[in-house]
Amino acid sequence: MxxxxxxxxxxxxxxxxxxxxxxxxxxxxxxxxxxxxxxxxxxxxxxxxxxxxxxxxxxxxxxxxxxxxxxxxxxxxxxxxxxxxxxxxxxxxxxxxxxxxxxxxxxxxxxxxxxxxxxxxxxxxxxxxxxxxxxxxxxxxxxxxxxxxxxxxxxxxxxxxxxxxxxxxxxxxxxxxxxxxxxxxxxxxxxxxxxxxxxxxxxxxxxxxxxxxxxxxxxxxxxxxxxxxxxxxxxxxxxxxxxxxxxxxxxxxxxxxxxxxxxxxxxxxxxxxxxxxxxxxxxxxxxxxxxxxxxxxxxxxxxxxxxxxxxxxxxxxxxxxxxxxxxxxxxxxxxxxxxxxxxxxxxxxxxxxxxxxxxxxxxxxxxxxxxxxxxxxxxxxxxxxWTEWRGGELGHDPAVTVGEYGAPPGADRTVALVRASVLAARDHRPVPSDLTPDVLSLRDSVADVGDCDYTDFPDTRDLCPRGNPDGERTLVVTGDSHARAWIPAFEEIARHDGWKAYYLVKPQCTAARVTVGDLEEGKPWADCDEFHDWVLQQVADLDPDLVVVASSPPVNGVWVDGNHLLEEGAVSRVLTAGYDELFDRLTDLAPHVALIRDVPKSPEDPATCLTTGDPDLGDCLFRPLDRSRTLGAVPVRRARAHGVEVTDPTRWLCWDGSCPIVVGSTITYRDVDHLTTEYAATLAEPLGRDLGLWSR
Structure with a gap:
């Protein structure tokens, strides 16, 4: 040869x-x-x-x-x-x-x-x-x-x-x-x-x-x-x-x-x-x-x-x-x-x-x-x-406290601490030395869904009762990964008041009854459409006392009649119809339906601002992105039109138009738009009270 x-x-x-x-x-x-x-x-x-x-x-x-x-x-x-x-x-x-x-x-x-x-x-x-x-x-x-x-x-x-x-x-x-x-x-x-x-x-x-x-x-x-x-x-x-x-x-x-x-x-x-x-x-x-x-x-x-x-x-x-x-x-x-x-x-x-x-x-x-x-x-x-040493708890910089900045009249302690954290960031205070979660493990702060990880849907169709599995009242939380981020709060609520909880959440699958674009290829995502139908069937079978919807706008646009729509106005119109259909169906299936407004979206990954150079709290203060606010308002309007209760968590994350990445000494976001499990857990009581679930 x-x-x-x-x-x-x-x-x-x-x-x-x-x-x-x-x-x-x-x-x-x-x-x-x-x-x-x-x-x-x-x-x-x-x-x-x-x-x-x-x-x-x-x-x-x-x-x-x-x-x-x-x-x-x-x-x-x-x-x-x-x-x-x-x-x-x-x-x-x-x-x-x-x-x-x-x-x-x-x-x-x-x-x-x-x-x-x-x-x-x-x-x-x-x-x-x-x-x-x-x-x-x-x-x-x-x-x-x-x-x-x-x-x-x-x-x-x-x-x-x-x-x-x-x-x-x-x-x-x-x-x-x-x-x-x-x-x-x-x-x-x-x-x-x-x-x-x-x-x-x-x-x-x-x-x-x-x-x-x-x-x-x-x-x-x-x-x-x-x-x-x-x-x-x-x-x-x-x-x-x-x-x-x-x-x-x-x-x-x-x-x-x-x-x-x-x-x-x-x-x-x-x-x-x-x-x-x-x-x-x-x-x-x-x-x-x-x-x-x-x-x-x-x-x-x-x-x-x-x-x-x-x-x-x-x-x-x-x-x-x-x-x-x-x-x-x-x-x-x-x-x-x-x-x-x-x-x-x-x-x-x-x-x-x-x-x-x-x-x-x-x-x-x-x-x-x-x-x-x-x-x-x-x-x-x-x-x-080197990363362990640089990202370790060096120094003795304290957490932000309400006592340093005072609380506005009538504000609860969560809102007061957010306000204090914004003021501390505007003062360019040092980042607290003892952060929760540890900044180097921030990527791992993802809520546990146990055996019911519907990322694999339709392969996974099990139901996993959480909270108090023997509870007489049933709670269903549904939506995408933003609903999943609230699971630590709902686990605390369910255990506190004896609710049986089901978390029917699938990442990227917006809760609205719309066809979203697949994240990798942008093509219509049939698995998400099927998940929507499956969730409604489970709600009908479970006959829950409360259904809570939490969802972000579609990551990769929506599909209508073979057209892939990405422009904000077009997506907003499709979402309006999709949420109308969702709330019509849910209010027929459950006596109490609630919506958690989507959390503000940051323009920068918190891991970047917290671990690059020599940051202070001011480096991680952000104003929410306009697109997320605009599209996040769509389900709020449709929920109110259908008599669905709305909880707005913005006050637990932002004050005076600014949002701190660190509240007290707790990191609020794991990435640009998902709550850390640790911060979500701290919001159990205010969220429970807002939904009428937290008894004294």
Whole structure:
């Protein structure tokens, strides 16, 4: 099997990395540039398999240790360098909470399981507002390495099985073709199925991406013989068609395109055609163009470019708290190329062909992985310790008290403490040293729903009586994640007065009888529509004494007659009708229905303002976003029109138009619009009294 150096492959790598970088940098016209990752998968499957096949043909065997040693020298040094530098940069440019999350991400990335980790994060609604991890792009590296853990073993098994047969070559081509074809078709089929049912998991899954590497391997297997039957003109047409397929995907695909699924076939097959066409003795002209020196240089740097571009862009954006300007983006890209060039020259090349490569013989190269793990572990431990120290209860700054600022006449103690906290923030008082919850665990302050987590609805349809399970009166709380945030308060209320409570809450599923846009793709969310119907059926069956509705406006707009509406006025009109229908139905099913107005929304994540730089309380004082106030008023108007009782919690969160993130010494929000479980619990009595549930 010919193993000549092919400049067109380096050019193809350049195309792949440049399209990925362009898409991530927001360069207009390349919304589908993310398919460059798929191009990489096919190229990688082709090159690695070509080397493996050549080894079997040459020696009659396959050295697994040798293969993994080569992978270690190729992948680990640069990946480890970028991981460690990103950890250090996160301590400088991110909040302590976010920097701590990067420590966790680094561990998954180093274990080559980042795709599993980020798939789990992708379906976590409560992680949606945190922004992407600067190490998120390691998911593709994890997919590759998981594939290369299994593929050489499978190849070795096929070779050993066929060894007893009389063959002209030790490489069992026919057997391998069958195995690769079956595996590739199976993986592609699963990719189509899972993309339709669980697109986030499908995007990161090795099982849905394996066919892309498998097609590259199959191309490497059949190319030497297949290209002999094709004329130079036919080979040129193959390259042209392949490049056109990649270009169409880059130019027409968007983030709304279901992916990978069947859509991935366009860039993947296109890449395979380019690789196939260039495998013959006569290189077609388009392939020679791909081998031009500038593209070959970028192709040489492609691995380092891919590693560096994402953390550079993400850290810059998250540090500034906004999208980058054109000049800032250009500066970030220049920094990316400078870092990539240096990494290729001083890290990649020495470990492949220089003195480190000569020193790291097979046994030593295999030991390179535990050495890199140890290095990242030291960096992670140092980062974790630093965040623990900086985010710890340093100093003796006291909590805000009513006594310092006095209470207005007639105000209850909760309102008085909110007022005092606003005045303290306006005075730029230091943040209290002893915060509740601990600021470093703020992300974890999510109300417990036990076994009845309707995030998984329709798979989960159980009913879980809470509060006092033996209570004679029944309470139902329904809505989205904002209703869930009130659960700690209702648990206290239910236990205090002997109510049996049911929490029929589903994150992102607005309570109004409207069709909302799915958070990931924006398409109509059928599961939410079904949940609405299911909730009404449960209310009818439970015959509760009280139903409480709490909900935020739809996160990703609403759908009406096939139209996706995002504009505030249009959404408001649809919500009006949706709440009218909801309250009509609920008031027929329960003797007492109440609405908790949605909480004010902050423009900034509290973890950012509380753990960046040297903040005081004034840095975390905010005015509610106008859109949340406007849309939050819609259910209030419709509730009052239907005679539904309304409780407005704004007075427990804001005073004089300003909202403090810290009230007394308790952090009010876990993110921009969800109450912490700790603060919600402190509101049990005022909320209970407002709803007429709290007896003396």
């Amino acid at each position: 010919a193993n000549r150096v092919r400049g067109d492959i380096q050019g193809l790598r350049a195309v792949a990395v440049l399209t990925v970088i362009a898409a991530h940098a927001g360069i207009p016209g390349l919304t589908g540039g993310y398919v460059g990752v798929d191009v990489f998968f096919v190229v990688s499957g082709y090159l690695i398999s070509r080397l493996l096949f050549a080894e079997v043909e040459r020696t009659g065997r396959l050295s697994l240790a040798g293969f993994w040693a080569r992978r270690a020298r190729r992948i680990l040094p640069a990946a480890t360098l970028v991981t460690v530098v990103t950890l250090a940069a996160s301590l400088v440019y991110l909040s302590l909470v976010d920097a701590r999350q990067v420590v966790t991400d680094a561990g998954w990335a180093t274990a080559f399981a980042a795709n599993l980790h980020f798939a789990a994060d992708g379906v976590d609604y409560f992680a949606q507002d945190q922004g992407p991890s600067p190490l998120q792009h390691y998911w593709s590296l994890s997919v590759e390495e998981q594939f290369y853990l299994v593929w050489p073993l499978l190849l070795a098994a096929v070779v050993l099985t066929a060894r007893g047969e009389r063959r002209r070559t030790p490489l069992p081509r026919r057997d391998l073709a069958v195995v690769l074809a079956v595996a590739t078709v199976a993986s592609f089929t699963w990719s189509v199925v899972q993309t339709g049912s669980d697109p986030v998991a499908a995007y990161f899954s090795t099982l849905t991406r394996a066919w892309e590497l498998g097609l590259g391997a199959l191309t490497a297997l059949v190319a030497p013989r297949l290209v002999r039957a094709l004329s130079p003109r036919a080979l040129a047409l193959l390259t042209g068609a392949g490049l056109a397929a990649i270009a169409v995907a880059c130019l027409t695909f968007t983030t709304a395109t279901p992916f990978p699924g069947s859509a991935a076939a366009l860039p993947v097959v296109g890449t395979a055609l380019v690789l196939l066409a260039g495998a013959g003795r006569h290189e077609p002209t388009p392939n020679r163009w791909l081998g031009l020196q500038p593209l070959r240089t970028v192709g040489d740097w492609s691995y380092s470019l891919y590693l560096w571009h994402w953390p550079v862009l993400v850290l810059a954006e998250r540090h500034l708290g906004r999208s980058l300007t054109g000049l800032e983006t250009a500066s970030a890209l220049l920094a990316t190329f400078a870092l990539a060039g240096a990494t290729y020259t001083f890290v990649e090349t020495p470990f492949r062909t220089g003195r480190p490569a000569r020193v790291l013989t097979v046994p030593r190269a295999v030991a390179l992985y535990p050495a890199c793990v140890a290095l990242v572990a030291v960096a992670c431990t140092g980062s974790w310790w």
